Amino acid sequence: MTKTAAPVSLAILLPVLASIMAVSPLAIDLYLPAMPVIAAELSTDMSMVQNSLSIYLVGYALGLLFFGPLADKYPRRYLVLTGLIGFIGFTFLLLLCKSIESFLAVRMAQAFVSSAATVVVPGTIREYYGKDTAKGLSYVSMIMMVAPMIAPAIGSVFLTIHSWQAIFIGLAAYTCIVVAMVAKVLPNSTQLSRQQVSFLGRYKIVLGHKGARLDLISSMMISLAFFAYITAIPFVYLTVFKVNEFWFSVLFAINVLALMTAHFINSRLVVRKGSRRMLQFGLMVSIVSSSALLLVNMLALPLAYTVAAVLPLMGSISMVAVNADALILQEFAKQSGTATAVIGVLRFGVGGLAGPILALAYDGTALPFSALMWCSVIVVVICQLPHFIGAKHKHNNKQLTDTHGDVS
Incomplete structure (x- = not known):
């Protein structure tokens, strides 16, 4: 028998799902103002740092391919926690990068593992909303879109106060908060294949x-x-x-x-x-x-x-x-x-x-x-x-x- 998930208020669940989905937009947009500084510190040109955006998207897509079928087979909370904790680990590794090559490699790994968290979100919404899935997706997207709106400004503040490394420390801190919310709120799927x-x-x-x-x-x-x-x-x-x-x-x-x-x-x-x-x-x-x-x-x-x-x-x-x-x-x-x-x-x-x-x-x-x-x-x-x-x-x-x- 499939274990039934404990009832969760949608007023609580939707912001948590939006917070999970916001991780990748923040990872993409937070450090945009710091690109020239990162290029200078890693002794490379801007185009190489800009390539980290494409690298992130490639890593994310590959991660979706790998984790998508696993999300149909294994409990979603464990998959989300694996993705978010892995993301935090690779985010801290970025602080140690001394070359653009290592920076790009870690960015790809960071994106790859983050997809384990986000791939379960649409299925969770479908499970709770059924034929009204578009309503749940719209709510989550609406909340999530705050992230790309404010991310560059927040990144600029971190850069002004401290350094480009502070941007990724802030990103890791945000993700730690999401991990705590997921562990407390997110139910496991009742529709595992x-x-x-x-x-x-x-x-x-x-x-x-x-x-x-x-x-x-x-x-x-x-x-x-x-x-x-x-x-x-x-x-x-x-x-x-x-x-x-x-x-x-x-x-x-x-x-x-x-x-x-x-x-x-x-x-x-x-x-x-x-x-x-x-x-x-x-x-x-x-x-x-x-x-x-x-x-x-x-x-x-x-x-x-x-x-x-x-x-x-x-x-x-x-x-x-x-x-x-x-x-x-x-x-x-x-x-x-x-x-x-x-x-x-x-x-x-x-x-x-x-x-x-x-x-x-x-x-x-x-x-x-x-x-x-x-x-x-x-x-x-x-x-x-x-x-x-x-x-x-x-x-x-x-x-x-x-x-x-x-x-x-």
Whole structure:
């Protein structure tokens, strides 16, 4: 028999899950202001330190591949504690690095082990929310997004007061607090898979599921739009439109607020409308706003027009992403960890293509960035058309049946 988890208040559980998910954004964003100092101290150039971001994403994706199937087989609390304690250990190891090579190696190991903690979060939400999984994902995402908003500012404070090492000591201290909360609050899964399925067999189940395939592609392609924004927006705002660093920070924060607003709206409506309807609503807004962004940059209009188009676009693609993920997870009650790994690897894998694509299409303007976002949205539209057409036929058949019933 499967041991039933003790009841946990969602008001307590959701902030804990958001705190776990915030570990990686903090690990990525906290030390951004310290990159020049780290480069100088490790006797390397900035580009090598910047590579630590890509290294972190690669390590995280590899970790998802490894830990995803394990999350379906072993108690989640133990996996989260293993990931967080390992993350703390590698974070302290960063303080001892004397070369850029050792720094990059430890960063990859830090990211790899951290994924053991985060891979269980979507499955936990799915277990507690069921068909309303998108509501729980939206709540967690909304809380978690505070981290990338404030992380660079906190990193600057640590750097000013002490050193770049203080940033990672602060990160380790935060993670220790999360460990204490997890040990006290996080329940173990009541839906562990007892099937004798091999490691690769679990991936075969997820990847071979026809009902989830189009949503997986949708999640992947909407992530390409998101990573196109993350990759290009510093160049667009700072170089193309020549705003200063202060206004760049303000505009970036406003876009994060747009993401949070979209998640709040989704959490309010998804229970009544359903994830499929909310995905379609977000996609309609994405089509309009991405088309507007493309037109604005084709006509080389002033900054205000780009900002006005980007705000609803970022909010809407986040709504598409969270509902696509919820629809995928609902298909895999016993393989939620593996499904989360597949989503994450596809997301980071295609996200890594944004930089090379934008580099190849570089023309000194914001047009390649807006074109890539528009193309990504269009691919999602194509993937969702069968669902849209199927829902429309179902609605028409219901109306026809109701009409015949009234005539009878």
